[in-house]
Amino acid sequence: MGGIGAEEYAARQEAMRRLAAREGFHGVVAWSRGGSxxxxxxxxxxxxxxxQHRPFVPDVPGHWRARGHAAVVLPVDAPPTPSNGHAARTGDARGTIMLITDAGDLQEPRPVARVRAAADLVDALAEQIRAWIRPGKVALIxxxxxAxxxxxRLRSVLPGHELVCADELAWAARRIKSPAELDLLRASGALGVAAMAAARDAAEPGVTEADVAAAAVAEIVRAGGAYYGMGISSGTRSHTFAASGPAPYSADRxxxxxxxxxxxLYGSVHGYLFELARTWVVGEEPTTxxxxxxxxxxxxxxxxxxxxxxxxxFGEVARRCQEVFERSAFAAHHGLPEAEMHGVWGHGLGLSFEPPWIIEDGPHAGERAEAGxxxxxxxxLAVHSVGGAGYEExxxxxxxxxxxxTTGRRSPEPAAR
Structure with a gap:
């Protein structure tokens, strides 16, 4: 579990239980997609x-349903005693939460949950909800x-349970990172830097975009990280995000x-993401x-x-970014092109790309940054006459x-207040 101990998972489960109870839910169902x-x-x-690393496979009636997905059932009230007589011990999260998966034998470290294997995840989930969560509102994250x-299907077989989309519970639970999570994010950022350096070293005149991408991916995999994805473009195509086909790079140009x-470029260490963007000029110094x-x-x-x-x-942060951009030599010569990201200057990062969104005028503009x-x-930016460039930390x-x-440093001096 990569530096996250069983005690922390148990604390997360208890925190989610409290969040759900406060909002009037009788339980939580977490649903996730796998496929690496x-x-x-x-x-x-x-x-x-x-x-769950197994890829999604279309439903085959009588054989499997929702293959490549996983579900968690977390009741607000204590679940029934396991039928095998193994009562949940105090503080033992495996006794208070059920993970439903179509995976077979699991490697160590095992999930911090009781595990139920099922070929039909949807029917198994419905059965578990009936057994563990009393009728009423159920939060679905x-x-x-x-699909x-x-x-x-769940609604038809669970007439006494109202499934309510409640992703905001998950965002709230993951907003502030624990010390162990922050250490994984530091490790992930360092890996992203190493992968980007490998890409830059490979980016010589005559090589393809695919060669550059391969160097970055190899660095991530070699270090035990997980490659997630990338957008890569160059030359006359640098104003685009990536190739339009299934591969985000060209193996020909x-x-x-x-x-x-x-x-x-984005990837992860034990699930915790890095995302960084860089742009450089191949083989020469940049033009003016x-x-x-x-x-x-x-x-x-x-x-x-x-x-x-x-x-x-976050509104203040977005305004500062915009003000500095508007004072740039680029803006003085080219004006203010339409923003590629529609005014968003960033977002939360952890196990996913997540709120809050750093925007000058929007739903999170008034929210305040917090330690952790x-x-x-x-x-x-994309300007056809010059090209495209991106930068991200x-x-x-x-x-x-x-x-x-993603640079291994602190901001050099306090910001003016």
């Missing part, structure tokens, strides 16, 4: 330490990864000296126009990071100032 893609896996993983057909090469572009995205992001301290609102948060601040909010996990 790291999309929509966080809710089950956060509560149990489990990740991980709503986006539950409509499975949702309808070869880099030329003077090309802009832009990479947005390229330098203006590179400086604008980097300096505006770093200005926001310098302001990121407990008590600052991890955020990714970023900016991407991951940062932990601390009482002593922002700690950049």
């Amino acid at each position: 893609a790291q999309d929509r896996y966080a809710d089950v993983h956060h509560l149990t330490g489990f990740y 991980g709503c986006e990864s539950m 409509a057909s499975w949702w309808c 070869r880099l030329a000296a003077g090309d802009l090469l832009r990479i947005d 126009e390229q330098r203006r572009l590179l400086d604008a995205v980097r300096d505006s992001v770093l200005a926001g990071i310098d302001l990121l301290r407990p008590g600052r609102t 948060m991890c955020l990714a601040l970023e900016r991407r 991951d940062v932990i909010v601390t009482d002593a100032g922002p700690e950049l996990t």
Whole structure:
């Protein structure tokens, strides 16, 4: 479970139980998707330490349903005593939460939960809800990864239980990271830096985008991390995020000296993400126009990071980023192009890309940074006449100032108040 002990998982489960009870729910169902893609896996993983690597397979009646997914059932009240007579011990999370999966034998470390194997996850989940959660409102977290057909099936066989989408419970539970989580985020950031360095070392004139991507992925895998994804573009295509096909890179186009090469790279260590973006010029020094572009995205992001301290609102941080960008040499020469990210300057980071969103005018603009948060601040620009560039750093909010996990340094000086 990568530095997260059973006691912490038990504490998370108890915290989720309290959150659900406070909102009037009788229990929580966490639903997650696997397949080694790291999309929509966080809710089950956060509560149990489990990740389902089996890929999604379409439903086959009589054989399996929701293959490649996993579910957790967490009642607000104490669950029944296990039928085998093994009563849950005080503080033993495995007795108070059920993980349902179609995986076979599990390797160590085992999930911090009782485990039920089932070929039909939907019917098994319905049966577990009936057995463990009294009729009434049930919080469903991980709503986006539950297919409509499975949702309808659950509703049809659970007339006494009202499944309510409640992803906000999960966001609240994961907002402030524990010391163990912060250590994993630091390790993840360092791995991202190493992977990006490997990509840059490989980016010589004559190699393909695929060669550059392979160097980054190899560095991640060699270190025991998990590759999640990337967007990569270069030269006359650098204003795009990535290739339009299933592979985000070209295996045909070869880099030329003077090309802009832009990479947005994301992966994880024990589930905890890094996300960083860098842009550089292949084989040559940047031109004046390229330098203006590179400086604008980097300096505006770093200005926001310098302001990121407990008590600052995310609207203030976004305004600082925007002000520095508007004063840049790039903006003086090219004006203010339409933002690639629609005014968003970053987001929360942990087991997923998550709230809060760093935006000047929006639902999270008035929220305040707190010590223990991890955020990714970023900016991407695309100008056809010059090219595209992106810059992104991951940062932990601390009482002593922002700690950049993707450069291994703290912000150099306190922000003006």
